[in-house]
Amino acid sequence: MLPFRLALLFLLIIASTVLHVVPLLLVALLKVLLPLPRLRVACNPLLTGIAESWIGVNNRLWDAFTHTRLDVRGDAELHVDGHYLVLANHQSWVDILVxxxxxxxxxxxxxxxxxxxxxxxxxxxxxxxxxxxxxMGRYTPKQIARNPALAGRDIEATRRACEKFRAIPVAIMNFVEGTRFTAGKHARQGSPYRHLLKPKSGGVAFVLDAMGEGLHAILDVSIAYPAGSPSLIDLLANRIPEVRVQIRQRAIPAELARGDYQNDREFRVRFQQWMNGLWREKDADMAGLLGADAPAAGD
Structure with a gap:
């Protein structure tokens, strides 16, 4: 029964993907070919609508084929025309679907x-x-050591992307830990947090600096799997009983919204201290979501 279920789900996902991606690419091609900037901008809502329809179909498949309970907590004021930086912990590819x-x-x-x-x-x-x-290139320290010019490429890519996002409602997503949580990574890092890896502050700082006043708030999202970190197959096979999500809306500190993270050591230290404080609160949120006696996330 399980192989049939997985085969059916894969076919439905592939069919939905093709039915949405083909018109998406046609509109994108039209956008590239249009001569006037205002006409190209007019294509954005259509592109977004197709993507949201695609996600909506995936969400309906979630509801129809699984009994996974989604417990969402928090009092954030969400607006479809807002401008957000969304920060989340990362344990599984299921996080994106959540x-x-x-x-x-x-x-x-x-x-x-x-x-x-x-x-x-x-x-x-x-x-x-x-x-x-x-x-993004996401170059390793060894690659940057061999070619120092690589260090600025991701920063420049971030700035170019944020320039596009200034003119439209946007939610920029960042998995701040930079990789999925595992017990092995947690131990190798010597992370001071029970349920999280250490946060990487640079990407957040670059986005805030590039967007300027273009972002209205941070949505701080904590994702917890009480039964343990799952795989995508676990979701498709209906093996995830519950997902718990905490959403906190946070103001962007004015003194950290602009600054040279790369070259200003004092600013970099202040920014890292702020991120570490936010991560301590997130670790406490994770403990609350998982329950006081729960194992660390990823166990």
């Missing part, structure tokens, strides 16, 4: 910073490109 289910058509379309290699994923890579998802 975020889309929670926020689709409640805030602007979530846009993620993606690894450049993901551009080559069939259909999806072109869809992300059409929706102006930023593609």
């Amino acid at each position: 975020l889309q289910k929670v926020f689709n058509r409640r805030i602007p379309l979530l846009r993620f910073f993606l690894k450049r290699q993901l551009f080559w994923v069939p259909l999806l890579g072109l869809a992300w490109w059409a929706l102006d998802f930023p593609f």
Whole structure:
């Protein structure tokens, strides 16, 4: 029964993907060819509408084929025409589907910073490109040591992406830990948080600096899986009993909205202290979501 269920779900997901990506790419091509900027901008709501429809179909498949309970907590004021920076912890690829289910058509379309290699994923890579998802190099310290010029490329890519986002409602998504939580990574880092890896502050700082006053608030999202960190197959196979989500809306500190994170050491220290404080609160939120006697996230 399970193989049949998975095969049916995969077919439905593939069919929905094709039915949405093809018109998405046609509109994107039209946008590129149009001669006037205002005509190109007029294509954006159509592109967003197609993407939201695609996510909506995935959400309906979630409801129809699983009994996974989604427990969402928080008092954030969500607006479909808002301008948000969304920060979340990261344990599983299921996180993305959870975020889309929670926020689709409640805030602007979530846009993620993606690894450049993901551009080559069939259909999806072109869809992300059409929706102006930023593609990043994410170079390792060894690569930067061999070629120091690489250090500024992701910063410049962030600035270019944020310039596009200034003129439209936007929700910029950042998994601040930079990688998925596992017990092994947690131990290697010596993370001071029980349920989280250490936050990487640079990407958040660059987005805030590039967007200026263009962002209205931070949506701080904590995602917890009481039964343990799942895989996508676990979701499709109906093996996730519950997902718990806490949403906190946070003001952007005025003194941290602008600053040279890369070259100003004093600013960088202040920013990291702020992020560490936010992460301590998130760790407490995770403990509350999981229950006092629950194992650390990812166990």
